[in-house]
Amino acid sequence: MSTGFEIAVPDLSAERLGNTDTPGVWAFDSGTAGPTLLITALIHGNEICGAWALKELLAAGLRPKKGQLVLAFCNLAAFDTLDVAAHDAARFVDEDMNRVWSSAKLDQPVTQERRRALELRKWVAAADWLLDIHSMHEPSPPLMMTGLLKRNVELAKRLGVPQHVIMDAGHKDGTRMRDFAQFGDPQSQALALLIECGYHGDPSSVDTARNVVAHFLLESGIVDADDLPGHWMLAQKGPQTVLQVTAPVVAMSESLTFSEPYQGMECIAHAGTQIGQDNDKPIVTPYDNCVLVMPSLRQLKVGVTVMRFAHELPADPERQ
Ligand SMILES: [Zn+2]
Structure with a gap:
């Protein structure tokens, strides 16, 4: 990294x-x-x-x-x-x-x-x-x-x-x-x-x-x-995925830590997996196949969003 x-x-x-x-x-x-x-x-x-x-x-x-x-x-x-x-x-x-x-x-x-x-x-x-x-x-x-x-x-x-x-x-x-x-x-x-x-x-x-x-x-x-400048448009790399954020992880204390050096877009298979702790309370994933969006402790302060939980939406949510 x-x-x-x-x-x-x-x-x-x-x-x-x-x-x-x-x-x-x-x-x-x-x-x-x-x-x-x-x-x-x-x-x-x-x-x-x-x-x-x-x-x-x-x-x-x-x-x-x-x-x-x-x-x-x-x-x-x-x-x-x-x-x-x-x-x-x-x-x-x-x-x-x-x-x-x-x-x-x-x-x-x-x-x-x-x-x-x-x-x-x-x-x-x-x-x-x-x-x-x-x-x-x-x-x-x-x-x-x-x-x-x-x-x-x-x-x-x-x-x-x-x-x-x-x-x-x-x-x-x-x-x-x-x-x-x-x-x-x-x-x-x-x-x-x-x-x-x-x-x-x-x-x-x-x-x-x-x-x-x-x-x-x-x-x-x-x-x-x-x-447009000729070199600006890049070839598309694969299909898009749409993820819906269901909840932010908001810091309750400045002692919040993550369990791993997450970089973002990790998909955690099982609900209830501990991914960090805050004020000695575990932070756990709320559902299976939970994606971690933009984890960062660099601006850690009480009230700051340090990560978001998200799940993948079907390719065309209109049809659901
Ligand atoms: Zn910015």
């Missing part, structure tokens, strides 16, 4: 200016009717694969043929503190920027992240399609996090990448951008996906970010395949 940080930190001195009245936000309007796409990177300051993808899209001069394309470098203040030797510390400045997306929190802009989220809010509110690009604390296959709404699961299946699609309800400690306002509204048509591209420092996370961005842009219809 490599925990080395093998990606160069991108120079964002030009990109951070943006071409709008919001620093770090670039908007390109085709002038023709069509959806508004928002692609976001750096919601967490140490997750730089998305920043590389957006930087390269800007360098390639990609413009939409219809609708509007908006690219946003989100938590630049946290990114500015990034030291790859201690990259976890650059996740945020004051609080996790992917837990602040509710009116209750945004109405109290008491942290750097809430103030930045308020600047970004109008772009989020105006988007019809959102792709939010993240990476992970530990080495893991890429995961597409769809939330629970069927329309987003369907979009993930149309993209066809990555292999693992995860339906999850988000976090107890606050709302993610991808669940904010129209994106969490069952009556809306707005589409939102969050891609976890693999380990923060793994060069393959940049390949995954480019590949998913390319599929997302193409599926929206605002660009043609010829418009």
